[in-house]
Amino acid sequence: MTAQFSEAPRPLEPSTCGLCGAQVPAGAERCPECRMTAGFGPGEPRPFSRIAAWGLGAVLLVVYLVTLGVVALAR
Numbered sequence: 001m002t003a004q005f006s007e008a009p010r011p012l013e014p015s016t017c018g019l020c021g022a023q024v025p026a027g028a029e030r031c032p033e034c035r036m037t038a039g040f041g042p043g044e045p046r047p048f049s050r051i052a053a054w055g056l057g058a059v060l061l062v063v064y065l066v067t068l069g070v071v072a073l074a075r
């Protein structure tokens with residue numbers, strides 16, 4: 001019979017806050033100093049940056065095309 005390893009939700013180790021550099025206790029969800037969410041920092045990938053970037057790019061493209069169309073029709 002083989003034992004299956006299940007992944008822990010998050011590592012139970014003390015970490016350093018990415019914003020203020022304070023020690024975040026093990027298992028804490030937020031920094032005790034600045035209340036910043038643990039895992040947010042320069043070295044961590046932002047969870048929705050890719051989707052947000054693509055969404056923002058699409059919105060800007062639509063606005064650009066609409067403006068282009070309005071300018072072309074106004075002439």
Ligand SMILES: [Zn+2]
Pocket residue numbers: 017018019020021022031032033034035036
């Ligand atoms: Zn902090």
